[in-house]
Amino acid sequence: MLNDLALPDTLLTVAQFLHQAMFDPREIIDLTKTAGLPDEQVVRRLSDAFYGALRGWAFSGA
Structure with missing residues (x-):
């Protein structure tokens, strides 16, 4: 899933x-x-919130 969202494995x-x-x-x-x-x-809503949380974490300096 991280790959699908283009987020790092870290x-x-x-x-x-x-x-x-x-x-x-x-x-x-x-x-x-x-x-x-x-x-x-x-x-669906929890999944969208989960994806958003991961993106937010990544873009805030993970």
Whole structure:
């Protein structure tokens, strides 16, 4: 995925950390219930936020 986003491999540890924090199944269930969105939309939005977080980390001087 880092390659697809044209980001350096040095972000792998950060990517793993962010992924674990953002895609914890309990958090997804809570977000689905709170936001009232279908699972597919929650996953899409979290995925977009994840990609944005990685890009932001990379461009802020990772």
